Amino acid sequence: MALIRTQVAIIGGGMIGLALANALALRGRDVCVLERGEAKQITTKPTLRVSALNRAAQNWLTELGAWQLIPAGRQGTYTGMQVWDENQGARIGFSAEESDLSHIGTIIENAVVEGALWQRAEQLNVQLVTQAVVKSFSEHEHDVTLELENGDTVLAQLVVAADGGRSQMRQELGLPTSFKDYGQHGLVATIKTTEAHNYIARQAFLSTGPLALLPLAHPHEISIVWSAPPNKVAELLALSATDFEQQLTVASDVCLGPLTLASERQAFPLRMQYAEQWLQGRFVLAGDAAHTIHPLAGQGANLGLGDAWYLAEQLNGLGTLQGQWNNDQLQRALRHYERARKTAAVRHIAAMEGFHQLFLIQNPIIKAVRALGLNTTNRARAVKRFFINQANQF
Numbered sequence: 240m241a242l243i244r245t246q247v248a249i250i251g252g253g254m255i256g257l258a259l260a261n262a263l264a265l266r267g268r269d270v271c272v273l274e275r276g277e278a279k280q281i282t283t284k285p286t287l288r289v290s291a292l293n294r295a296a297q298n299w300l301t302e303l304g305a306w307q308l309i310p311a312g313r314q315g316t317y318t319g320m321q322v323w324d325e326n327q328g329a330r331i332g333f334s335a336e337e338s339d340l341s342h343i344g345t346i347i348e349n350a351v352v353e354g355a356l357w358q359r360a361e362q363l364n365v366q367l368v369t370q371a372v373v374k375s376f377s378e379h380e381h382d383v384t385l386e387l388e389n390g391d392t393v394l395a396q397l398v399v400a401a402d403g404g405r406s407q408m409r410q411e412l413g414l415p416t417s418f419k420d421y422g423q424h425g426l427v428a429t430i431k432t433t434e435a436h437n438y439i440a441r442q443a444f445l446s447t448g449p450l451a452l453l454p455l456a457h458p459h460e461i462s463i464v465w466s467a468p469p470n471k472v473a474e475l476l477a478l479s480a481t482d483f484e485q486q487l488t489v490a491s492d493v494c495l496g497p498l499t500l501a502s503e504r505q506a507f508p509l510r511m512q513y514a515e516q517w518l519q520g521r522f523v524l525a526g527d528a529a530h531t532i533h534p535l536a537g538q539g540a541n542l543g544l545g546d547a548w549y550l551a552e553q554l555n556g557l558g559t560l561q562g563q564w565n566n567d568q569l570q571r572a573l574r575h576y577e578r579a580r581k582t583a584a585v586r587h588i589a590a591m592e593g594f595h596q597l598f599l600i601q602n603p604i605i606k607a608v609r610a611l612g613l614n615t616t617n618r619a620r621a622v623k624r625f626f627i628n629q630a631n632q633f
């Protein structure tokens with residue numbers, strides 16, 4: 240039974256918790272990460288879940304010294320995007336070059352980013368505790384006590400809950416959340432393509448929901464996120480590999496030739512969730528624990544990394560007296576963080592809602608307007624602007 244004293248305890252060693260831990264440790268803070276699972280590693284075997292990390296995220300992870308640990312052979316750096324509408328044939332495409340960018344973003348397996356961040360955290364002497372689950376907690380004037388299920392005790396001045404969309408800590412704190420079920424599941428799989436993807440991210444807006452075809456490092460490998468109503472996804476999961484490949488090839492408009500499965504298929508429910516309160520005493524939320532959004536524009540991890548960056552900036556800007564933060568200053572910094580990042584999250588949720596309405600509503604009038612809109616130069620400009628802006632900010 241160990242007693243761990245730390246300035247910041249971060250619950251959850253996902254992308255967001257680990258990035259925050261590294262940013263604080265780089266500036267000499269005492270940080271401890273409590274991860275329910277095992278240590279994160281970059282395995283040679285490819286994993287299914289990927290994220291499209293934007294340039295802002297890449298730049299920050301490079302500053303942290305973690306991006307350098309991601310093998311080049313696992314980075315699907317994309318330089319163009321193509322978006323089309325199945326029903327109306329409307330299609331737009333754009334490249335990084337036309338906006339004077341070297342690239343738009345990078346598709347990487349979540350597990351690879353987490354593995355690199357974990358390795359960097361070890362180098363920076365972050366205390367990494369695995370199989371760590373908080374059993375009970377109590378808050379005092381100057382710190383918080385966390386009792387773990389394994390009998391260990393953690394004493395921290397601040398606790399950050401970065402334990403994902405189903406955050407146990409958010410629930411135990413009783414922080415209220417808004418919730419919307421998109422009525423869709425996202426099917427993910429790794430696919431081999433006949434034609435080279437040329438490092439272009441593609442998205443087809445089908446009548447059932449968006450299908451994303453995301454280029455991986457190998458020129459003939461993509462990761463797909465096929466969003467559709469749960470019954471349609473259940474059907475797709477139940478198909479034989481050959482039937483699935485045929486349906487996917489058709490749904491992709493044969494843009495990369497015949498497609499073949501290179502992995503198992505997995506599905507996740509898609510929902511918007513937003514914590515109305517991110518801060519309570521010495522507890523604060525970050526990443527999916529605070530917000531989850533539809534993956535159609537690939538922004539959830541970028542948004543969470545923005546939280547981690549902003550929170551680290553606030554905390555690193557605070558002075559300490561004998562290693563102790565001044566309580567008023569700490570609360571002021573946390574309120575700044577909450578206000579700024581709630582605004583960013585609401586902006587993203589509203590943008591996803593706009594896309595969702597624009598592309599998914601089956602009303603024939605809206606469909607006609609939608610096709611008209613997507614065909615006009617103005618609409619194309621707006622969609623382009625959204626993705627290019629997103630390339631450069633959290």
Ligand SMILES: Cc1cc2nc3c(=O)[nH]c(=O)nc-3n(C[C@H](O)[C@H](O)[C@H](O)COP(=O)(O)OP(=O)(O)OC[C@H]3O[C@@H](n4cnc5c(N)ncnc54)[C@H](O)[C@@H]3O)c2cc1C
Pocket residue numbers: 250251252253254255256273274275276289290291292349371372373401402403404406407408425427464507525526527528534536537538539540541542543
């Ligand atoms: C289908 C799909 C596709 C997506 N595509 C993209 C994309 O292209 N681009 C993008 O930016 N985002 C994307 N996202 C979103 C992105 O995956 C998430 O926003 C991101 O992974 C959230 O990271 P996190 O660290 O907050 O949470 P998580 O990744 O959920 O990590 C939470 C960590 O906390 C640990 N944990 C959980 N509970 C506890 C506990 N009680 N105690 C201790 N530890 C605990 C977990 O083991 C895990 O390690 C997608 C999401 C989905 C569903």
